[in-house]
Amino acid sequence: MTRLFRNTTALALAFALATACAAPGDRTATTQSSTAGGDKVEQVPACGDRIDALSSRIDGLSMTGEFPPRATRDGDGTFAGAVTVTSTGAEIAGVATPEADVYVAKAGEVVAVPLPKDSLGQAVNLRSGVSQVFTARGTVRQCSGGGPLPQGKYEVFAAIVVNRDDGPPVVVTGGPWPLEVS
Template sequence: MARDRSYLFWVVPLFTTVVATAGCGGPNVGTEQPAAPAAAASQPGTAPPEMARKEQTTVEPVPAQDDTAPRCGQPVRAPAATALTVTGRFPTSVAANEQTVSGLVEVTSQAAVKGVGAPQADLFLVRKGRIVTEPMPQDAVGVRWDLAAGQSRKIPAAATLMSCEPGGDRLPPGDYEMYARVAITPDDAPTATSQGGPWPLELH
């Protein structure tokens, strides 16, 4: 029986020593911190979320400019044919010291047209095939156009007699040509621009 007590005496201290060692230097199993979550890996062939958001951003199309619009020093270019024809009544001679030249433009439609257009025509002058004045700005808002097939409408038109060149001065005396443009935006179609001319003009 004494032998049994001696065996217990040596086993218990050894077990106590092992437990104490684990509590001081070993990993604490009861308070172990959870591992940081791993970053989500992108599937092969897919873009990261940030890039995907950028790629999904839409860009509004920019409307194309009218490449036939009159520009200073450029040759006259006629717009595409429309259902509208433009005729004009203008003086054939004006004093060179005048500020503007004005007249009337008659717009005739070959088909029914309903939409919005400017209350005046854009009038500009050309000399030796080159544009020398650009249309004057129009401050007025658009007006309603409602033309039946074959119907006409008259609107005013005026052009400056000042050169469109930088620091432009009065146009010198000589022979010129006038062109008028009328733009109408139908209710169910893109803007259509019609052009009339040339009409001769002498500055004296």
């Protein structure tokens, strides 16, 4: 019963985060993410915000990513990659969405926010030397107006929120990774 409550709570937090990121006109959303010995991420960037609001360095956790070097403006306007969260000493157990939140920025400003998600949480159990891979879909649609981004060079950033079993959520971030929109 406790596990069901914990998983329901984690899913509710993940839904709230995804909803806040996708809400038009909402310039900022706050989280209560922190780690012992790490930095806080107090704001989830929204359309037009500075992407550096997302950056955090968490002792003992790192994120690497693999994204295509190019994405086209036609089709459904999405691109797919993957991120890997690795523990270099931290022990984190909890629940996260199986897909990372992906942001696209130009000149340090968020121009595309994470796609909406409708997924169940997955268990995360990281200890030193252990990695976990998450899918990471992004969009080349402007967050203001929804049209395709202009052709050019952009940067991709990603975030994973781990709702810990034994403490406040942890936000692990990574990027930038280059992306050319054609």
